[in-house]
Each structure stands twice: as C-alpha cells, then as structure tokens.
Amino acid sequence: MDVITTYLHLPITDPTWIFFLVLCVILFAPMIFSKLHIPHLIGMILAGVLIGEHGLNILARDASFELFGKVGIYFIMFLAGLEMDLQNLKQNRVKGFIFGAITSIIPFVFGFVAGYNFLDYSLPASLLLACIFASHTLVAYPIVGRYGLSNAPSVTISVAATMVALLSALMMLAGISGTLKGTGDVWFWLFFGLKFAIFIFGMFFLLPRLIRVFFRKYSDPVIQFTFTLAVVLLSAATAELCGLEGIFGAFLAGLVLNRFVPNTSPLMNRIEFVGNALFIPYFLIGVGMLVNVAPMFQEGKAAVVVAIMVIAGTLSKYLAALISRKLFRMSRREGVMMFGLTEAHAAGALAMVMVGVNLEVSPGVPLMNGAVLDGVVMMILISCIISSIATDQAAKKLKVESEGTNKKERRDSTARDDEKILIPINEPNNIETLMSTAFMMRNQQLSRGLICLNIINDADLSDKTQAHSRKCLEMATKLASAADVPVQTQTRLAVNFVTATIHALRENDASELLIGLHRQRHNDDSFLGQFAQGLINGMSRQLIIVNMNIPANTIRKIVVAVPEKAEYEKGFYRWINRIARMAEDLGCQMTFYATETTNSLILRYMRERHKSVRDEYEILDSWNDFPALRHELNPDHLLVVVTARRGSISYQKAFNKLPHLLQTNFAHSSLMLIYPDQQEQNNDFYAFTDPHHHDTATSNTRIGRWLSKWIGEMG
Numbered sequence: 001m002d003v004i005t006t007y008l009h010l011p012i013t014d015p016t017w018i019f020f021l022v023l024c025v026i027l028f029a030p031m032i033f034s035k036l037h038i039p040h041l042i043g044m045i046l047a048g049v050l051i052g053e054h055g056l057n058i059l060a061r062d063a064s065f066e067l068f069g070k071v072g073i074y075f076i077m078f079l080a081g082l083e084m085d086l087q088n089l090k091q092n093r094v095k096g097f098i099f100g101a102i103t104s105i106i107p108f109v110f111g112f113v114a115g116y117n118f119l120d121y122s123l124p125a126s127l128l129l130a131c132i133f134a135s136h137t138l139v140a141y142p143i144v145g146r147y148g149l150s151n152a153p154s155v156t157i158s159v160a161a162t163m164v165a166l167l168s169a170l171m172m173l174a175g176i177s178g179t180l181k182g183t184g185d186v187w188f189w190l191f192f193g194l195k196f197a198i199f200i201f202g203m204f205f206l207l208p209r210l211i212r213v214f215f216r217k218y219s220d221p222v223i224q225f226t227f228t229l230a231v232v233l234l235s236a237a238t239a240e241l242c243g244l245e246g247i248f249g250a251f252l253a254g255l256v257l258n259r260f261v262p263n264t265s266p267l268m269n270r271i272e273f274v275g276n277a278l279f280i281p282y283f284l285i286g287v288g289m290l291v292n293v294a295p296m297f298q299e300g301k302a303a304v305v306v307a308i309m310v311i312a313g314t315l316s317k318y319l320a321a322l323i324s325r326k327l328f329r330m331s332r333r334e335g336v337m338m339f340g341l342t343e344a345h346a347a348g349a350l351a352m353v354m355v356g357v358n359l360e361v362s363p364g365v366p367l368m369n370g371a372v373l374d375g376v377v378m379m380i381l382i383s384c385i386i387s388s389i390a391t392d393q394a395a396k397k398l399k400v401e402s403e404g405t406n407k408k409e410r411r412d413s414t415a416r417d418d419e420k421i422l423i424p425i426n427e428p429n430n431i432e433t434l435m436s437t438a439f440m441m442r443n444q445q446l447s448r449g450l451i452c453l454n455i456i457n458d459a460d461l462s463d464k465t466q467a468h469s470r471k472c473l474e475m476a477t478k479l480a481s482a483a484d485v486p487v488q489t490q491t492r493l494a495v496n497f498v499t500a501t502i503h504a505l506r507e508n509d510a511s512e513l514l515i516g517l518h519r520q521r522h523n524d525d526s527f528l529g530q531f532a533q534g535l536i537n538g539m540s541r542q543l544i545i546v547n548m549n550i551p552a553n554t555i556r557k558i559v560v561a562v563p564e565k566a567e568y569e570k571g572f573y574r575w576i577n578r579i580a581r582m583a584e585d586l587g588c589q590m591t592f593y594a595t596e597t598t599n600s601l602i603l604r605y606m607r608e609r610h611k612s613v614r615d616e617y618e619i620l621d622s623w624n625d626f627p628a629l630r631h632e633l634n635p636d637h638l639l640v641v642v643t644a645r646r647g648s649i650s651y652q653k654a655f656n657k658l659p660h661l662l663q664t665n666f667a668h669s670s671l672m673l674i675y676p677d678q679q680e681q682n683n684d685f686y687a688f689t690d691p692h693h694h695d696t697a698t699s700n701t702r703i704g705r706w707l708s709k710w711i712g713e714m715g
Contacts, residue, residue, distance in 0.1 A: 010056075010057055010058060011053060011057050011058060011059055011060040012058060012059055012060070013060055013062070015064070018059055018060075018062065018064065019064070021051070021058065021059060022059075022281075022282065022285060025044065025047045025048075025051070025281075025285055026044070026277070026278075026281040026282075026285075029043035029044050029047045030043060038389075039140075039143060039388040039389060039391075039392040041139065041140065041142065041143065041284060041384070041388045042384070042385050042388045042389070044281050044284035044285050044288065045284050045285070045287055045288040045291075045381060045384055045385070046288060047285060047288060048284065048285035048286060048287060048288020048289040048290075048291070049288040049289070049291045049293070049381070050288075051285075051289070052288060052289030052290070052291070053289065054289075054291060054292040054293065054294065059289070061286065061289045061290070064282075065282065065285070065286040065289065066286070068278070068279055068282035068283070068286070069282055069283040069285075069286035069287070070246070070283075071233070071279045071282075071283075072275075072279040072280045072281070072282050072283025072284070072286075073137065073247055073250075073283050073346065073347040074232055074233070074236050074246060074247060074250040074279075075232075075250075075275035075279045075280055075283075076137075076138055076139065076141055076142065076247075076275075076280055076283070077138060077247040077248075077250040077251040077254065078232050078250045078251065078253055078254040078275075079141065079142075079145065079254065079271070079272065079275060080138050080141050080159050080162075080251060080254060081159075081250075081251045081252065081253065081254020081255040081256075081257075081258060082254035082255075082257055082258055082261060082268075082271070083145060083150040083151075083254075083263070084150065084151070084156060084159060084254070084255070084258060085150075085151040085156065085612055086255070086258055086259070086587055087587075087612045087613075087614060088151050088153065088156050088612060089156055089159075089160060092153055092156050092157050092160065093160060095153075095157045095160075095324075095328055096156065096157045096158075096159070096160025096161050096164065097160065097161075097164055098324065098327070099157050099158070099160075099161040099164075099320070099321075099324040099328075099338065100160060100161035100162070100163070100164025100165050100168075101164060101168075102320045102323055102324050103134075103136070103161055103165055103317060103320035103321070103324070103342050104134040104135075104164065104165040104168045104169065105134075106316045106317075106319055106320045106323075107130075107133035107134045107312075107313065107316035107317055107320065108130045108131070108133060108134040108169075108172075109130070109316075110130075110133060110312045110313070110315065110316035111126075111129045111130035111131070111132065111133030111134065111312060111313070111316070112126050112127060112129070112130040113312075114129070114133075114308050114309065114312040115129040115130065118308050119305060119308060121372075122367075124176055124179070124180060124367055125356065125367050125368055125372075127172070127176055128173070128176055128352060128353075128355070128356045128367065128368065129309075129372075130172075131169045131172045131173050131176070131352055132169075132345065132348075132349045132352050132353060132376060133312065133313050133316060133345075134165055134168065134169045134172075135165055135166050135169035135170075135345070135348040135349065135352070136162060136165060136166075136317070136342045136343065136344055136345055136348070137162075137247070137344050137345060137346035137347050137348055137349070138158075138159065138162055138341060138344070139284075139344035139346050139384050139387055139388070140340055140341055140343075140344060140384075140387045140388050140390075140391035140392075141159075141341065142276060142280060143388065143391045143392050143395055144337075144341070144391065144395060145272070146395075147395040147396070147398075147399045148399070149337075149395055149398055149399065149402075151612075152334075152337070152398060152402075153330070153334070154330060154334035154335075154337040154338050154394075154398075155337065155341065157324075157328075157338065158337070158338050158341035158342055159341070161338075161342060162251075162341070162342065163248065163251060165342070166245065166247070166248055166348055167244070167248065169348065169352070170243070170244050170245055170248070170348075171192075173352055173355060174192060174243050176359075177355060177359060180359050180360075180367065192242075192243055195241075195242040195243065196242055196243075196244070198242075199238060199239065199242045199244075199249075202238070203235065203249075203252050203253075203256060204252075204256065207231070207235075207253075207256050208256055211231065211256065211257065211260050212260070212554050212636070214227055215260055215551050215553060215554050216550050216551055216554055219432060219551060221266060221267065221270065221482065224267050225267060225270050225271070225274075228257060228261070228267065228271065231253055231256075231257065232250050232253045232254075234253075235249035235250060235252060235253035235256075236249040236250045236253070237249070239252075245347070245348055245351055247347050247348065258587060259553075259556075259586065259587045259588065260553050260554065261553065262436075262439075262440060262552075262553055262585040262586055263585055264439040264440055264442075264444070264483060264485075264585055265436065265439065265483060265553060266479060266482030266483040267553075269482055269483055269484050270482065284384075287346060287380065287381070287384065288381070290350075290377050290380075291377050291378060291380075291381045292374050292377065292378075293378070295371070295374050296378065301371075302371060302374065302375065305371065305372075305375040306375050306378045306379060306382075309375055309376070309378075309379040310378075310379050310382050310383070313343075313345065313379060313383060314343065314383065314386060317339060317342050317343045318339050318343075320342070321335050321336075321338040321339035321342065322335060322339075324338060325338060333394050333397045333398050333401065334394075334398070336390055336393065336394040336397075337390075337391065337394035337395065337398060339390055340386075340387050340388075340389075340390030340391030340392075340393075340394055341387070341391055343383055343386055343387040343390060344380075344383050344384045344386075344387035344388075345376075345379060345380050345383045345384075346380055346384060349376055349379070349380055350376075350377075350380065353368060353372065353373055353376045353377075354373075356368035356372070357369075357370075357372075357373055418509075418511045419442065419443050419446060419448065419511050419512075420448055420451065420508065420509060420510045420511050420512075421438050421441065421442060421450050421451065421510065421511065421512055421513075421514055422450075422451045422453060422501075422504065422505055422508060422510035422512070422513050422514070423435070423438055423450060423451065423452050423453065423476070423513075423514045423515070424453050424454070424455065424501055424513070424515055425452045425453060425454050425472045425473060425475075425476050426454060426455065426472060427472075427516060427518070428471065428472055428475060430516035430546075431472060431475045431476055431479070432475075432479060433516065433546060433548045433552065434514055434515070434516055434546060435450075435476055435479040435480065435483075436479075436551075436552045436553075437514060437544075437546050437548075437552060437582070438450050438514055439483050439485055439585075440552070440581055440582045440585040440586070441514075441544075441578040441579075441581050441582060442485070442581075443581075447486070448486070449480070449485060449486025449487050449488055450480060450485060450486070450487045450488070451487075451488050451490065451504075451508055451510060452473060452476040452477075452480075452487055452488070452489045452490070453489075453490050453491075453492065453501065453504050454469045454472050454473050454489070454490070454491050454492070455491075455492050455493075455494050455497050455500050455501065456469050456491060456492070456493050456494075457493075457494070457495065457497075458493045458494055458495050459495065461493075469491055473489045473491070476489065477489060490504065490508075492504060497531055497534075498531060498534035498535055498538055499538075501513070501535060502535070502538050502539050505539060505541065510541070511541065511542065511574075511677075512541055512542035512543070512544060512574070512578075512677070513535065513539070513541065513542070513543050513544070514544045514546065515531075515532060515535070515543070515544070515545055515546070516545070516546055516547065517529070517532065517545050517546065517547035517671065517673075518531060518532070527659035527660070527662060527663045528545065528659055528673075532545055536645060536675055537645075540645075540677070540678040541677050541678075542571050542574055542575060542674070542675065542676055542677040543673075543674070543675040544575075544578070544672065544673070544674050544675075545671075545672065545673040545674075545675075546671075546672050547670065547671045547672075548638075548670045549635070549668065549669070549670045550635065550636060550670055552582075552586070553586065554636055555586055555588055555636060555637070555638045555670065556588050556589070556634070556636045556637065557588055557589045557590070557591065557634070557636070557637045557638070558579060558582065558583055558586075558588060558589070558590045558591070558637070558638045558640060559590075559591050559593070559629065559632060559633060559637055559638070559639050559640065560579065560590060560591065560592045560593065560594075560640040560642065561593050561594075561620065561626055561629060561639070561640070561641050561642065562592060562593065562594035562595075562598055562602070562620070562642045563594075563623055563642060563643065563644060563650045563652060563655075564594075564595050564598070564622075564623070564650065564652070565598075565649050565650040566594065566598055566642055566644070566650045566676070567597070567598050567601045568649040568650060569644065569648060569649060569650055569676040569677075569678065570676070570677050570678050571676035571677025571678065572601075572676060573605055574676065574677055575642060575674045575676050575677075576602060576605055576606070577609065577610075578674075579640055579672075579674075580606060580609070580610040580613055581610075583610075583613045583614075583615075584610060584612055584613055588614075589614045589615070589616065590613055590614065590615045590616070591615070591616045591617070591618060591632075592615065592616070592617050592618070593618045593619075593620035593629060594617070594619075594620055595619065595620065595621060596619060599617040599619070602617070603615070603617060623652055623654040623655075624654065626641075626654075626661065627661055627665045630665045630666060630669075633666070633669050635668075635669075637669070637670070638669075638670045638671075638672060639666055639669050639670065639671050639672070640672045640674065641658070641662070641671070641672070641673050641674070642674045642676065643655055643658060643673060643674065643675060644675065644676065645675055645678065648678060
C-alpha cells in the first residue's frame with residue numbers, strides 16, 4: 001500500500017514514470033489533435049500546460065525537461081541550418097538580411113512603446129521587452145520539414161532573418177546588461193567583438209577541417225551520430241561563452257555540417273528521427289509546463305498585460321512580414337509563411353526575460369518581476385499557437401500550389417524515367433560506398449527501390465561462402481533501411497559472374513549497373529579488372545564504376561571529363577542527371593571539361609533540371625589533354641570520366657590507353673567511370689533532347705540502314 005501511495009503521489013517524481021508519461025504525450029497528442037485539424041505542435045504545448053504544475057500538477061518540471069528541452073530547441077535550429085539549400089541561401093541572403101532588419105526594428109519599436117507608454121515599465125525594462133519582441137524562435141520549423149518545403153524561398157528568407165533578428169536582439173541585451181552592471185563601456189564592446197570574431201573563425205574555418213578529418217577516419221554510424229550531436233552542443237556552449245544564445249551556435253553548426261550530411265544519407269535520417277521523436281517534443285512539452293493561466297483569471301491587470309503583449313507582438317511581426325512580402329513581390333501564401341515562422345517567441349524570449357528577472361536596477365529591486373515573467377510566458381504560448389496555425393495553413397497551400405504547378409512535368413518525367421539501379425554486392429569493403437552513391441543518384445520521387453545482387457560461385461557452396469553472401473546482403477539492407485530507401489536483395493548461383501550479372505540486369509529490367517572498381521595495380525591492362533571489362537563488352541546499358549578514396553560526404557568538388565561527341569550517345573542526359581543529383585545532395589561544385597558544343601548542351605540541361613548546382617565549364621578540345629586534369633584535382637575531389645564502348649559514336653582510339661592513363665596519372669584520386677547507355681529507348685530521356693541532337697541521331701540511323709542495305713547488296 002505504501003508503494004502504491006508513493007507512486008500515486010502528485011506530482012510524480014519517479015524518473016521511470018515521468019519518462020513513460022512524456023512518451024504517452026508524444027504518442028497520443030498528434031493522434032488526438034490531428035483529428036481536430038490542429039497542428040500537433042500545439043498539442044504538445046497544450047499537453048504540457050495540462051500536466052504541468054500550473055495545470056493538473058501531474059508532473060514536476062524537473063532537470064530532465066531542462067536538459068532535453070534545451071537540446072530540443074538546439075535540434076530545431078540545427079535542422080534549420082542542416083536542411084537548408086546553401087545555394088538558395090546564397091541567392092536570397094540579401095532578402096534574408098532585409099527581412100531580418102524589418103522584423104527586428106518594427107517589433108522593437110512596438111515593444112518599447114507597449115512597455116514604456118502602456119505598461120508603465122522603466123526605460124531599461126521597456127528596452128528589454130523590445131528585445132524580446134524583436135527576437136523570435138523557429139518553433140514551427142518542423143511543420144515546414146514535414147511538408148518538404150525546407151528549401152522554399154520564403155522559408156530560406158525567414159530562417160536567415162531569424163539569425164539576423166536573434167543576433168541584433170542579443171547584442172542589444174548585452175548592452176542593457178552591461179549598462180546596468182556598470183561594464184557597458186568601450187572595452188566591453190571591444191572584448192565582445194573579439195570573442196564573436198574568434199567564434200565565427202572557429203566555426204567556419206577550424207570546425208569544417210575537424211569534421212572532414214573525423215568523417216574520413218570513422219564510418220561507424222553510431223560514432224558519426226554521436227560526433228554530430230557533440231558538434232552541435234559544443235557550438236551552442238561556445239556561443240553562450242561568447243555572450244550569445246546557444247540556439248545561434250546550433251544553427252551555425254547546422255550550416256557547417258550541411259555539406260557533410262547529405263539529405264539521402266543514413267546519418268541525416270537518424271538525426272531527423274531522434275530530434276522529431278524525442279528532443280523537439282520534450283522542448284514543446286516543457287514550454288507548456290511553464291505556462292500559468294491562473295493569474296489571467298484572478299487579476300484583471302495580468303490579463304491586460306498579456307493582451308497588450310500578444311497584440312503588439314503579433315501585429316508587429318505581421319506588419320514586418322507584410323511589408324517584406326510586398327517589397328520582395330512575393331505571394332500572399334509566402335507572406336503568411338514568413339509571418340508564421342517569425343511569430344513564435346520561445347527560447348530567446350525565455351532567456352531574455354530570465355536575464356531581466358536576475359538583473360537589479362537597485363539593491364533588491366529586479367528589472368522585471370514575476371508578473372512580467374508570467375506575461376511573457378503566456379505570450380510565448382499564444383505566439384506559438386498562432387505561429388503553428390499560420391505556418392501549417394501556409395505550408396498546405398504552398399504544397400498544393402507547388403504540386404499543381406509541377407504535377408504534369410513530374411508525371412511526365414516519372415513516366416519516362418525507367419530508373420532501376422542494380423548493384424552487385426560481393427566485397428564488404430566497398431558496400432557502403434556503392435550504397436551511398438546509389439542513394440544520392442536515385443530519383444526520390446519514384447517508389448522503386450534498389451536491387452542488390454550477390455553471386456555465389458556454383459562450384460563453391462561451402463558454409464563460409466554462403467555466410468559471406470548473407471553478410472554482404474545484410475550490410476546493404478541495413479544501410480538502405482537506415483536511409484529509408486526500399487531495397488530488394490537477390491542471390492544467384494553461377495559459374496560466370498559476368499554472365500550472371502548481365503542476366504540479372506535483363507531479368508530485372510534494370511536501367512543501369514553500379515559496381516566497385518576491383519583493379520589489379522601490378523598490371524596496367526587489368527586496371528579495371530576482368531569483371532568490369534566483361535560487363536563493358538557484354539552490356540549496352542549504363543555502367544558506372546566507382547572507386548572512392550574518401551567518404552562521399554567529404555567530397556568538395558566533382559570534376560567531369562567528357563569526350564567529344566558525347567551528346568550523340570543515347571544515354572547522354574541520363575549520366576548528367578545522375579551526377580547532378582550527387583552534386584545537389586553533397587552541396588559541392590561541379591566542373592565540366594568538354595568541347596564548346598557539348599558544354600552548351602550540358603549547361604542548358606543543368607539550367608532546366610538542376611538549377612541549384614554550382615557548375616562551371618572549361619574547354620577540353622582534345623582527349624590528349626585529359627592527363628593534364630591531374631593538376632586540377634585535390635585529394636577531396638571526385639574525378640568523373642565519361643567514356644564510351646568500342647563502336648559507339650563518341651568512342652576514340654585514345655580510350656584504349658585510358659586504363660594506363662588512369663593508373664599512371666590518377667591512381668590516388670577518387671574516381672568514377674561512366675559508360676553511357678546505348679539503348680534506343682533512352683534517346684529522349686526525361687523528354688529533354690536538343691533538336692540538333694535528335695536530327696543527328698535520326699540521320700545516323702538512316703545512314704546505318706542504308707549501309708546495311710548496301711552491304712547486303714554487295715554480298
């Protein structure tokens with residue numbers, strides 16, 4: 001009986017029951033509120049109000065809410081930086097800065113007037129309230145991610161504006177704090193500027209080098225995830241040491257890690273899963289537990305304070321979004337999205353009001369009292385609700401608008417895309433490379449998965465061989481599962497590995513083959529290995545041979561060597577599409593070396609299909625100049641060589657020496673060899689064909705028929 005009484009004592013303090021009840025809230029709140037058509041973020045906050053000490057007093061807001069909640073808000077800001085399209089950010093950086101300035105200045109003025117003229121606060125307290133109004137937190141960002149709109153211009157501009165607003169508010173807060181403490185002189189600002197400069201230097205110059213070295217040495221998924229989380233927390237803690245907020249450092253950590261964590265990688269999937277399943281809900285529930293609704297009904301003045309704060313804060317953020325939307329000539333939906341993302345006040349506001357409570361204008365007299373704290377917390381609750389609703393509504397409309405605009409184009413391209421990638425899996429040491437490459441190359445809009453094939457020698461059916469086969473396929477399956485990619489595994493018995501692979505390619509109607517490079521370094525003629533050479537000679541579909549000396553996520557540049565007349569091959573646009581997807585996922589630069597005519601066609605396709613890729617074009621008039629590319633390569637570059645099979649239009653005699661050239665000039669480079677598709681049905685891949693290309697291909701077909709007829713008559 002004593003045990004039961006202990007467990008039923010409220011508030012519950014037992015860690016096991018606390019964690020269980022929080023998980024129940026995380027589980028059931030989205031289910032319940034989705035039926036009410038209310039964003040589940042609001043459900044988490046309201047559930048926190050209900051179970052907190054100011055509600056039913058079921059749970060005490062212990063240290064776990066402080067810990068997990070802080071990590072949760074760090075995760076929100078970290079994901080905002082991690083999922084951002086850096087090229088899109090670069091294009092919209094001016095708009096982001098302008099919107100950041102507008103959404104800081106207007107709320108700052110509203111906050112000061114509301115505090116000084118309507119609430120009769122002192123000048124320092126009014127300035128502090130103005131800082132709270134000027135800042136905001138991306139509480140509604142998970143809604144954007146759920147709708148797949150992380151790279152929408154309005155979202156990118158809002159995220160950039162958030163950093164501008166937060167930084168300006170924090171600097172103002174530092175000035176107020178320094179003034180009240182008597183340390184706000186010129187030396188204070190010089191020291192603050194020095195700390196900030198060192199912090200930025202460490203984040204963007206030292207940290208990327210550390211991350212690159214770590215990811216090259218360690219590929220274990222658990223170690224990589226732990227390292228990533230450590231980088232986020234280190235950045236947040238360092239930002240706080242510099243007098244900034246931890247969320248600022250977490251966002252910058254996301255920007256730095258952006259290039260090292262591809263969107264299709266298992267690591268990205270783990271980060272999003274852990275954040276959305278645990279840390280972010282913990283933060284939202286913890287925010288709700290801070291809310292005390294009772295004073296609003298007990299004291300009329302408290303309700304007036306909250307009303308003034310909410311009206312002034314909401315109106316000022318709405319005006320800022322409206323002015324910016326008209327200034328940038330954006331749609332009404334985009335304006336609502338900008339308002340929704342910048343309306344919520346949470347982590348920054350809490351931190352600032354706690355500074356005000358702890359600061360003293362005179363001995364024993366705090367700058368802000370408990371009533372102001374209650375008012376700000378209520379404002380946080382209401383602003384989060386408004387933010388979530390506005391963001392959810394705008395996201396739905398933008399998603400429908402986007403799908404309506406691109407529906408026909410996407411349907412046509414998907415219908416014509418016969419993509420089905422087959423990956424022979426036989427060597428455990430290159431399975432991760434092949435799978436990660438396939439993740440980046442595949443079309444995510446298609447529901448087709450990857451096909452992993454393992455071939456067992458029919459003459460060797462020992463237990464050891466079969467165990468090796470199972471191990472290889474299990475490794476591939478685990479990697480695909482971690483990246484949330486469908487995969488089909490197959491095992492074949494065969495005597496001839498090349499023949500078995502080609503049969504599997506045809507039976508599965510695979511569009512292309514992705515293999516590793518098993519080369520013998522002591523013999524230049526067998527640089528590609530007998531297996532690869534047999535596939536080159538025995539199949540006509542696209543063959544991609546990969547050899548990575550470094551992890552794919554640490555590649556900084558892709559250098560593509562394209563032979564003359566490559567545009568006349570049937571699979572010309574297919575291979576461009578594959579490596580362009582890699583560049584998009586890695587966020588790296590691409591440089592094409594080709595003839596002027598070929599470069600113009602590649603440029604046209606890239607502008608049409610892959611606008612976000614940072615691409616450059618250099619002239620490679622003769623394949624004899626190909627060895628000189630070794631001077632353009634660094635250890636963190638990937639060399640892509642587009643070659644051709646004997647008898648194809650772009651084939652050159654110089655290709656006979658290609659294995660020797662690769663062995664002597666590029667032996668230590670990360671390498672990808674592409675043999676384009678030569679099948680007729682892929683000539684118009686993605687319905688994107690240059691008229692000149694089409695006419696030439698047709699004329700070549702006519703010439704071929706005429707030659708065949710002439711030879712037959714001669715015979």
